[in-house]
Amino acid sequence: MIRLSQLFVRTLRDDPADAEVPSHRLLVRAGYIRRVAPGGYSWLPLGWKVLRNVERIVRQEMDAMGAQEVHFPALLPRDVYELTNRWTEYGDNLFRLVDRRGADYLLGPTHEEMFTLLVKDLYSSYKDLPVSLYQIQTKYRDEARPRAGLLRGREFLMKDSYSFDLDDAGLQLSYDTHRATYQRIFSRLGLPYVIVKAMSGAMGGSMSEEFLAPIDIGEDTFVRCTSCDYAANTEAVTTALPVISARDTPAPxxxxxxxxxxxxxxxxxxxxxxxxxxxxxxxxxxxxxxxxxxxxxxxxxxxxxxxxxxxxxxxxxxxxxxxxxxxxxxxxxxxxxxxxxxxxxxxxxxxxxxxxxxxxxxxxxxxxxxxxxxxxxxxxxxxxxxxxxxxxxxxxxxxIEAAEILSGDPCPLCSSPLEIARGIEIGHVFQLGRKYAEILGLSVLDKNGKPAVVTMGSYGIGVSRAVASIAEVFHDDLGLRWPRAVAPADVHVVIAGKGNDGTSDFAESLSVQLESSGLEVLLDDRSGVSPGVKFKDAELLGMPIIVIVGKGLAAGSVEVRDRLRNTITEVPSESVAAHIVTLARSDD
RNA sequence: CGGGGAGUGGCGCAGCUUGGUAGCGCGCCUGGUUUGGGACCAGGAGGCCGGGGGUUCGAGUCCCCCCUCCCCGACCA
Known part of the structure; x- marks a missing residue:
């Protein structure tokens, strides 16, 4: 049980002046995060719980698909990144530092080299493959312009995984498995997503898709068909060829x-x-x-x-x-x-x-x-x-696909009009191929005893970015409203009476009862705080269910608010515990 | 890197034009009155006014230089 009287949190009455987007504004105002540097945020108890909840779901699903968790240092020596030329290629976005002996280090922006070398270290037979490894790691990128709070930071939490296969068919299977796992993860997180075709870009490789949460403040522009399920980011859109009628054209x-x-x-x-x-x-x-x-x-x-x-x-x-x-x-x-x-x-x-x-x-x-x-x-x-x-x-x-894409352009699959939308990139799956394995010399002996270069896939989910994305999707004018899967607590119990009128005792025992039913309770047991303040805080903090034990108790009723469905129900006090448990379970 | 905006107690802001011992709201502390929608009264604590230099008897305010933050763009596995 979390007691608001003890909780390390301070809600702000006013929006912080440096926050524009809703997730940033509300996460700071509700006391979930605090900025300490451009693109760097501290996680306070409530925010940390949400982050850990997201992380837990990601971990469960990664484990369930058979991927195995490892963990690398964030602090990495230069020579590894020199092998793939990324020490130079990564440019200004790489955080570099020098140790006391003058040796160059970097803070890992992504870990392809480390994973590839780890597998090379231990595996040498086709019998060892396929294997998928992942980590949930703090990543560092010296972004030219961090923005929107958690959405684009210079330090952020990311799940990155890599698959290792003998051949293209294996890679395709690993890719498909990851893709399906991502769909499960985002569904559990409650995040709406669109899977768009993407360019593989500077990383090389072929098949590449991004998971975008369709949100207007997102940084990625994509198109989707108004009729079929075609979607692509603007870089990857292919053009529906115009049909022209044959005619007699005069000479130039x-x-x-x-x-x-x-x-x-x-x-x-x-x-x-x-x-x-x-x-x-x-x-x-x-x-x-x-x-x-x-x-x-x-x-x-x-x-x-x-x-x-x-x-x-x-x-x-x-x-x-x-x-x-x-x-x-x-x-x-x-x-x-x-x-x-x-x-x-x-x-x-x-x-x-x-x-x-x-x-x-x-x-x-x-x-x-x-x-x-x-x-x-x-x-x-x-x-x-x-x-x-x-x-x-x-x-x-x-x-060359060079012309700008305009809203209303025909879909390359079905010719219906395309619409242009914005989204937040919450995940990326993509077939790296053999680029890193070749450069770093990762090969295994195949059935015939011949060395075969391993083919890889690379898959990422922005965990801290997912927290902000969920906040973007799940909030209203009053505050946050978390889906139960990631909320810091299932139920927010407010003592809205004088305390000595029985409301305090009832709320305390109700909270104990709910906890014994497996729900996590946030109890506002602060004394000397007026009901109005407690209501505002409850709405701002955003637990999915708010229970108000107040003036109705004398008449035997307790108020139950479903924050997500936006309903208010008066429930008899003797059955309110069961009612809440049922309500909470209905989200599962 | 280009364009725009802004740096004043924990948060939000005024004061700068016209220099004269730093103010308001929220929050915090003490006492009291309150208790269903961010209560009220009284008393308090808390500020190298982003930094450096200059002008002046005197600079938050005027001048010069620098730094930082936010937004838009460029950039971005």
Missing amino acids: KNVPSPECPTIATLVALFNKQYPRADRQWTAADTLKNVVIMLRHADGRNEPLVIGVPGDREVDMKRVAAQVSPAEVEPFDDASFALHPVLVRGYIGPQSLGLTSASGIRYLLDPRVVIGSEWVTGANQKDVHVAHLVHGRDFTADGT
Whole structure:
């Protein structure tokens, strides 16, 4: 039993000034957490209980799927991360420190190397596989901008696990098992989620999916279909190809277009100087060619021209995800000077392509389908060209998902409109493949006695972030309202009478009775605190059931409030214990 | 790194324009009155006013430099 008279907590009447999002505001105000540094929070007794509850559920389900828990230091030596080049690759986000002898250390942002090397240390036969290991660990990332309290911290609690398999089929099975386990975990936590296709990004690997809690203040943008169950984050959305009707397109025609470096000026000029018979020209008739500089991992720079329909912007985040691990840099004046074939504002596809004279790589957004007709640059200043047909008058070196995704775009699976939403990434499952095993030399002997490189999966759940996410989903104007699975207590009993009127004795014995039925009770036994204060605190603290023992007791009734369903019931005092137990169990 | 906002008791804020011994609400302590929606009265404790330098007889307030925090963007296994 937790007695509020003894509990180390202080609720705040006002919102903390530095908190914006509800979870941050309420967790601080209700005395669950305190900020000690940007992106670093102390956990007070109530908050710590919630965190431990989330952790317990994660641990139970990980154990149930057969994964085994281990624990690594957060403080790691540099050399391990040097092997995979992440000491440099991880960049400024890595917390680095130096010991008294001048040796470099880091605070682990993620532990692929450690897990891989641990398995390499102990296992050497295919008979040992598959195996899945996990840990629940404090992770450190020197985020450029920590924000929203627990949602993006520089120190946070994360469950990360890794699967080790002999072959692709095994990896797929481990992946599917993890995925199913995550679904169970988030269901038990009460967290709504959407599983979206994701890019595997700089980590390499193939299959990758994120679990997003659909919440407006989330940092991740994703799309989902309004009709089928397709969902993907914006980097990974694939485009439904437009269907074009075959028609007789006139031969390409150059059109003078002075002072028309933008799509808007171009469309205006065409409608004035070169009007169509059937309709107005629009931005969608134009092909916009954007040039960027790719910086490859080996330091080499390569210009890349990307063509998208003129009515859309190029989404640089999507481009960056497609070209990773190469990095995207702006194409500056010096670059234009080096490549005179690229005329700023008048770039066109005819002189582009690896096999062309320029040798400049040219990629098209998939919306620019074979047979489509475009107005675009003619590669000379003040000239554009009309009636240019993809496949007839120009070709590209390939496609790239580059154009921005707009609400209402067709679903790639069923063509229904897509909607754009925001979410918090609460989990990530993904097939790492053999990258780390190869670099770190993790192989086992197969049936034929030949070494086989192990294939890995990597799976994460942000445990402290999950606490904040639950608070985001489960709160109202009055305060928090925890699902029972993670609440610090099942029942909040308020003594709302004078105490010497029997309310105190009744509440005490009721609490004992509830505890003996297996419920955890938070008892507000503070004396000299007015009922109004106790009610406000009970609502702010957010236990799923609030029981008020007050003026009704004289008439033989106790008030039971279901915080989640928002109902109030007067229950006869002699049956109230049973009523509460039933109510609490109904959530299970 | 760019843009915007802000640093004054534990929390929320005023004071700065126009320099003159730091104030309000909440919280905390003592005594009393209260007790179903953040009660009331009386008395208290608690503040290098983010830091450094300068101007001035005198700086929370004016000038210069620096630091930190929050929000948006860039960045982000």
